[in-house]
Amino acid sequence: MKRKLVMIGNGMAGVRCMEEILKRNREAFDITIVGDEPYPNYNRIMLSHVLQGKTEIKDININDWKWYEDNDITLFTGEIVTEIDPEEKEIKTDKGSVISYDELIIATGSSAFILPVNGSELEGVIGFRTIQDTECMIETADRYKKAVVIGGGLLGLEAARGLMDRGMEVEVVHLMPSLMEQQLDAPAAKMLKKDLEAQGMKFLMEKQTTEIYGNERVEGIKFSDGTSVECDLVVMAVGIRPNIQLAKHAGLDVNRGIIVDDHMQTSTPSIYAVGECAEHNGITYGLVAPLYEQGTALAAYLTGAKTTGYQGSILSTQLKVAGCDLFSGGKIAEDDETDAIIVHDQFAGVYKKVLVANNKVVGVVLYGDASDGTRLFTMLKKETDISEFTSAAVLQKAGEDAVDEMIADMSADETVCGCNGVTKGTIVQAILEQDLKSFEEVKTCTKAGASCGKCRGVVEGILSHTLGDNFDPTAEKTGMCACTPLTRDEVVAEIKEKGLQSPKEVRNVLKFTNEEGCPACRPALNYYMRMVWPEEYEDDKASRFVNERMDGNIQNNGTFSVVPRMYGGTTTGDELIRLGEVANKYDVPLVKITGASRVGLYGVKKEDVPHVWEDLGMRSGYAYSKSLRNVKSCVGSRFCRFGTQDSLGLGIRLEKEIEMVDTPHKMKMGVSGCPRNCAEVLTKDFGVVCVENGYQLYFGGNGGTEVRECDSFITVKTEDEVITMAKAYTQYYRETGIYNERTAPWVERIGSENIKLVLLNEKRNAELVERFNKAKNTYEEAWSSTLLNMKKKEMFEIVKI
Amino acid sequence: MMKTIEIVKIMELESLPKQIGKEVHVGGESIALFHLSNGDVRAIGSRCPHTNGPLAEGIVSGEFVFCPLQNWKVSLVTGEVQKPDDGAVPTYETKVIDGYVYIAV
Numbered sequence: 048m049k050r051k052l053v054m055i056g057n058g059m060a061g062v063r064c065m066e067e068i069l070k071r072n073r074e075a076f077d078i079t080i081v082g083d084e085p086y087p088n089y090n091r092i093m094l095s096h097v098l099q100g101k102t103e104i105k106d107i108n109i110n111d112w113k114w115y116e117d118n119d120i121t122l123f124t125g126e127i128v129t130e131i132d133p134e135e136k137e138i139k140t141d142k143g144s145v146i147s148y149d150e151l152i153i154a155t156g157s158s159a160f161i162l163p164v165n166g167s168e169l170e171g172v173i174g175f176r177t178i179q180d181t182e183c184m185i186e187t188a189d190r191y192k193k194a195v196v197i198g199g200g201l202l203g204l205e206a207a208r209g210l211m212d213r214g215m216e217v218e219v220v221h222l223m224p225s226l227m228e229q230q231l232d233a234p235a236a237k238m239l240k241k242d243l244e245a246q247g248m249k250f251l252m253e254k255q256t257t258e259i260y261g262n263e264r265v266e267g268i269k270f271s272d273g274t275s276v277e278c279d280l281v282v283m284a285v286g287i288r289p290n291i292q293l294a295k296h297a298g299l300d301v302n303r304g305i306i307v308d309d310h311m312q313t314s315t316p317s318i319y320a321v322g323e324c325a326e327h328n329g330i331t332y333g334l335v336a337p338l339y340e341q342g343t344a345l346a347a348y349l350t351g352a353k354t355t356g357y358q359g360s361i362l363s364t365q366l367k368v369a370g371c372d373l374f375s376g377g378k379i380a381e382d383d384e385t386d387a388i389i390v391h392d393q394f395a396g397v398y399k400k401v402l403v404a405n406n407k408v409v410g411v412v413l414y415g416d417a418s419d420g421t422r423l424f425t426m427l428k429k430e431t432d433i434s435e436f437t438s439a440a441v442l443q444k445a446g447e448d449a450v451d452e453m454i455a456d457m458s459a460d461e462t463v464c465g466c467n468g469v470t471k472g473t474i475v476q477a478i479l480e481q482d483l484k485s486f487e488e489v490k491t492c493t494k495a496g497a498s499c500g501k502c503r504g505v506v507e508g509i510l511s512h513t514l515g516d517n518f519d520p521t522a523e524k525t526g527m528c529a530c531t532p533l534t535r536d537e538v539v540a541e542i543k544e545k546g547l548q549s550p551k552e553v554r555n556v557l558k559f560t561n562e563e564g565c566p567a568c569r570p571a572l573n574y575y576m577r578m579v580w581p582e583e584y585e586d587d588k589a590s591r592f593v594n595e596r597m598d599g600n601i602q603n604n605g606t607f608s609v610v611p612r613m614y615g616g617t618t619t620g621d622e623l624i625r626l627g628e629v630a631n632k633y634d635v636p637l638v639k640i641t642g643a644s645r646v647g648l649y650g651v652k653k654e655d656v657p658h659v660w661e662d663l664g665m666r667s668g669y670a671y672s673k674s675l676r677n678v679k680s681c682v683g684s685r686f687c688r689f690g691t692q693d694s695l696g697l698g699i700r701l702e703k704e705i706e707m708v709d710t711p712h713k714m715k716m717g718v719s720g721c722p723r724n725c726a727e728v729l730t731k732d733f734g735v736v737c738v739e740n741g742y743q744l745y746f747g748g749n750g751g752t753e754v755r756e757c758d759s760f761i762t763v764k765t766e767d768e769v770i771t772m773a774k775a776y777t778q779y780y781r782e783t784g785i786y787n788e789r790t791a792p793w794v795e796r797i798g799s800e801n802i803k804l805v806l807l808n809e810k811r812n813a814e815l816v817e818r819f820n821k822a823k824n825t826y827e828e829a830w831s832s833t834l835l836n837m838k839k840k841e842m843f844e845i846v847k848i
Numbered sequence: 849m850m851k852t853i854e855i856v857k858i859m860e861l862e863s864l865p866k867q868i869g870k871e872v873h874v875g876g877e878s879i880a881l882f883h884l885s886n887g888d889v890r891a892i893g894s895r896c897p898h899t900n901g902p903l904a905e906g907i908v909s910g911e912f913v914f915c916p917l918q919n920w921k922v923s924l925v926t927g928e929v930q931k932p933d934d935g936a937v938p939t940y941e942t943k944v945i946d947g948y949v950y951i952a953v
Contacts, residue, residue, distance in 0.1 A: 570907075593907075846872040
């Protein structure tokens with residue numbers, strides 16, 4: 048005879064516990080779940096993403112209706128339990144249901160804490176807790192403008208970011224002097240505040256809310272210092288309050304939460320509590336990982352497994368706000384017993400603090416680059432002895448062996464993916480039973496890494512550990528083209544290491560499936576070869592796309608365009624006369640100012656192209672190339688009354704210094720003479736804005752398919768410094784860019800901060816400039832050199848018989 | 849009426865670089881001539897059946913040329929457009945005699 052297991056609450060912790068029970072013993076219980084929300088179990092922590100528009104409500108379901116059916120679970124939704132009767136072992140609901148139980152789990156979770164101030168009941172004052180709250184915020188953002196979020200903690204900041212994403216003006220009110228004071232120390236909190244302010248979030252720090260005012264709907268809030276602020280929406284994110292009323296009325300021991308022992312058992316036999324409503328060793332938890340651990344512990348106990356029970360959790364936190372990469376785990380503040388290893392690079396915006404006590408990591412605070420979070424947190428939880436590590440080794444990524452060892456040490460029930468509560472055991476089991484080979488497969492199968500993705504490294508580690516040599520990380524990556532599984536970086540590394548001298552050798556040695564390559568890798572390899580061996584490698588015209596081979600853009604009817612160089616957009620009367628004469632002589636169907644401010648002759652017949660060049664006597668504008676196209680500039684101080692510097696002169700100089708050298712994709716640059724920015728440089732690959740005291744540099748912009756605004760870099764004092772930075776930047780792009788990748792995605796991929804660090808490192812900067820100059824010396828102006836070379840010139844001839 | 853086939857002397861093989869096509873006009877027909885990396889000389893109709901792209905300007909890989917306009921892949925041996933696209937261009941027999949390329953038109 049099955050025992051009757053009833054659960055009050057249909058949230059993440061409780062349902063997780065049910066899943067664990069079903070996994071262990073499907074036959075033990077008749078299960079009934081009563082939830083007050085009208086949905087099946089969903090991933091509450093993903094509500095931030097829903098609000099921020101990154102995902103939709105339908106995508107955050109954890110268990111759909113079918114799951115309950117398939118597992119024979121009786122589910123009541125939208126029904127509120129009003130009473131527990133421990134004597135009769137039954138519960139009653141607001142709809143009159145009476146359900147009897149043998150074992151009862153209380154998983155009622157918690158509610159948003161609403162400040163007990165006047166006006167908190169007004170329309171437009173809500174918490175951030177449920178799908179309903181989220182929908183309310185989304186609707187409000189459509190109709191109203193201004194929101195105040197009370198609470199500068201994790202949830203408050205995620206809510207604020209989401210409301211901003213929905214188009215609202217947002218002010219965050221915080222009682223304390225620093226944000227997320229539970230998880231961050233002062234320096235990290237300061238950096239976070241600065242980054243959020245840069246995103247447009249406003250803060251009212253050290254303000255205590257005393258009143259919310261308004262008639263029917265909220266109109267504003269007042270603070271204890273007498274100031275006030277107007278708003279149309281108030282989101283309370285000042286904390287959560289465990290839902291314990293039911294338990295309290297039933298006579299269970301409660302404190303802040305429902306008091307439980309290590310087996311999640313309450314003071315009353317046959318009644319258990321898990322999740323945010325439970326208090327274990329004086330602690331109530333509000334993060335998902337410990338709640339899952341509790342659920343697992345209870346499941347083990349109820350199914351009669353031998354278990355040591357739940358031992359409490361050390362917490363770690365991440366913030367789901369783009370542009371604020373942070374990690375916090377364990378202790379956050381130094382005290383007498385701890386020593387801190389701190390790295391604080393204010394320029395790069397990176398802060399790392401590791402607290403150590405008795406040769407063990409006891410706390411981690413990372414800001415700006417949280418990629419080491421999982422590793423350090425694992426060391427913390429494992430209590431790894433770090434006496435043999437140097438400080439730098441603790442902070443830096445450990446070698447492969449250390450990672451492998453760490454993964455080997457992880458116990459099966461340890462949570463790997465906090466967002467979706469996936470344990471190491473689940474992942475290993477899935478890998479073995481379902482023959483999974485890649486991170487993507489594991490993600491699809493177990494949901495590990497499917498939400499924030501920060502556990503990817505650990506998942507790959509587990510794959511590698513489980514499959515040994517059978518794990519091929521390259522299976523994940525897409526190769527540079529269909530001919531090879533190797534990525535761009537791997538191919539370039541092999542070219543350098545093995546000293547490969549020709550594309551043919553590359554394809555042979557690296558075992559490309561197509562020994563002559565394809566239209567994707569032929570031009571790419573030709574580019575990489577010349578980038579790596581600028582002085583030794585001879586450009587292979589046959590590997591160039593027709594535009595670059597013929598030094599003109601092929602048009603849709605097989606004719607070509609001729610666009611001569613006009614440095615900085617300048618030309619002369621004589622040049623214009625010649626352009627006119629040539630256009631007439633060769634019946635050029637279209638003469639147009641191009642997008643890059645030069646004159647273009649379009650529709651030139653192939654056999655006429657060299658003659659047109661010859662008659663023009665001008666340099667190629669490289670309008671067909673993957674190299675610097677042009678430098679757009681305004682007239683600057685030469686003629687403009689607002690001009691602060693000679694932007695035109697600088698533009699011309701920049702164009703001359705950078706032109707002709709092949710880059711992974713085309714590049715456009717711009718120089719504006721003042722912040723009015725007439726040359727529109729903030730969407731260029733490299734942009735300069737002249738100001739009174741120097742030159743502001745920007746990079747990574749794009750006005751093309753996907754518009755991207757430049758990242759701001761630094762202000763330099765002299766033109767020479769502009770040129771040096773431009774060269775170093777271009778060379779770094781040449782050396783690390785994927786062929787056909789514009790600087791905008793390159794910057795996203797490589798990381799803006801990383802690029803800045805490289806360019807600001809004097810030694811690396813000088814080396815880059817030197818390599819750029821070396822490469823530049825090998826380039827000859829395209830048109831004149833073709834005219835001098837019979838073979839090249841013959842390419843334009845059509846044999847007529 | 850029977851079509852007469854004429855063998856036409858085109859150019860010196862030496863001046864036909866490998867893997868770069870050459871546009872040839874013979875008696876009103878526009879032909880793309882290729883010198884493959886294996887030494888073979890191949891001739892096909894010069895216009896891609898898709899958008900009339902000039903096949904002589906395409907990138908050559910093995911026995912295929914890729915149209916420079918929309919990247920259709922055309923066999924230099926059979927003249928057939930490769931899947932997933934469909935179509936064909938004419939092919940012409942070629943010969944190299946005493947260092948000169950001849951096409952049968």
